[in-house]
Amino acid sequence: MRLLSPAGQQIINELAQRYGFSPDAVLNMLDAVINGRGGMAQFNHFEFGGAGQWMQGGMTMVSDMFNHALKNRVDGLCSELSSLVANQPDLIQGGSFQSQSQGGGYGQQQSNYGGNPPQNSGAYQQQTGTGPVGPVSLFVPAAPGQSSDWWGASLRWPTSTGAQNGVRYAYFAQAQRLAIEVGGRVTIYDTLDHQIGGFSQQQGTGGSLTLSSQYGLVDVARLPVVEMDGVPQPVPAAPSNTSDAPAPPSRDDIFALLERLADLHAKGILSAEEFAAKKAELLNRI
Numbered sequence: 001m002r003l004l005s006p007a008g009q010q011i012i013n014e015l016a017q018r019y020g021f022s023p024d025a026v027l028n029m030l031d032a033v034i035n036g037r038g039g040m041a042q043f044n045h046f047e048f049g050g051a052g053q054w055m056q057g058g059m060t061m062v063s064d065m066f067n068h069a070l071k072n073r074v075d076g077l078c079s080e081l082s083s084l085v086a087n088q089p090d091l092i093q094g095g096s097f098q099s100q101s102q103g104g105g106y107g108q109q110q111s112n113y114g115g116n117p118p119q120n121s122g123a124y125q126q127q128t129g130t131g132p133v134g135p136v137s138l139f140v141p142a143a144p145g146q147s148s149d150w151w152g153a154s155l156r157w158p159t160s161t162g163a164q165n166g167v168r169y170a171y172f173a174q175a176q177r178l179a180i181e182v183g184g185r186v187t188i189y190d191t192l193d194h195q196i197g198g199f200s201q202q203q204g205t206g207g208s209l210t211l212s213s214q215y216g217l218v219d220v221a222r223l224p225v226v227e228m229d230g231v232p233q234p235v236p237a238a239p240s241n242t243s244d245a246p247a248p249p250s251r252d253d254i255f256a257l258l259e260r261l262a263d264l265h266a267k268g269i270l271s272a273e274e275f276a277a278k279k280a281e282l283l284n285r286i
Contacts, residue, residue, distance in 0.1 A: 008138035038085040151179035189223035
């Protein structure tokens with residue numbers, strides 16, 4: 001997350017005191033609300049009872065489902081953070097959003113939120129003797145000539161963004177690029193001709209990330225790396241002949257993919273129709 005401004009840090013501290021959470025927990029939720037484009041959040045923090053979900057309009061879920069006091073505190077905090085995010089210039093750009101999280105009692109979840117979040121002019125405002133003069137900036141502005149987006153200045157306006165288990169991603173369909181941030185390090189991949197429809201991650205922080213495309217499930221690590229931490233990477237030489245082409249997947253590989261598809265279907269990430277179509281496609285390769 002970008003560096004908080006002094007005013008932003010003061011707001012975080014005030015929210016933490018008001019709702020009985022630590023500033024670290026409030027920052028964690030702020031990141032989740034930003035990833036949810038201001039209208040939703042999927043979070044996993046012990047102060048919120050573990051994994052949970054909030055959506056603007058009244059839907060709040062926490063792992064301790066009968067802890068109504070905690071649920072009300074989480075709902076109030078998310079509502080105020082949503083108002084803050086909605087009033088931050090250029091914090092939320094266009095494009096769809098996908099958010100995924102694992103852990104707690106929810107397993108793996110995936111949600112979509114498109115369009116602009118509802119605006120709330122009642123968020124924190126700078127005040128003078130004559131009335132409000134504009135929204136408070138939560139973050140320190142980026143240095144001149146630098147991008148404030150975590151994926152760097154070489155890419156703009158992602159088609160979709162998301163986060164899960166300490167991993168953030170941004171997909172740029174037109175540029176055929178995928179940016180992944182893990183532990184503060186940003187890697188940009190060439191997505192080739194994949195039409196990416198979603199992501200999934202193995203249990204645990206830093207687990208392997210896979211994407212779903214028209215070719216089924218693909219390990220992100222198999223995509224060509226074009227940039228790491230802003231440094232361009234050499235492009236691998238093209239195969240000299242067709243004998244260097246990768247071998248088609250074996251029966252064992254196909255059965256492993258079928259098991260993963262079934263797991264994604266059981267977790268609600270794939271619909272019954274999508275699962276049936278992918279299953280038929282894989283079985284045709286045997």
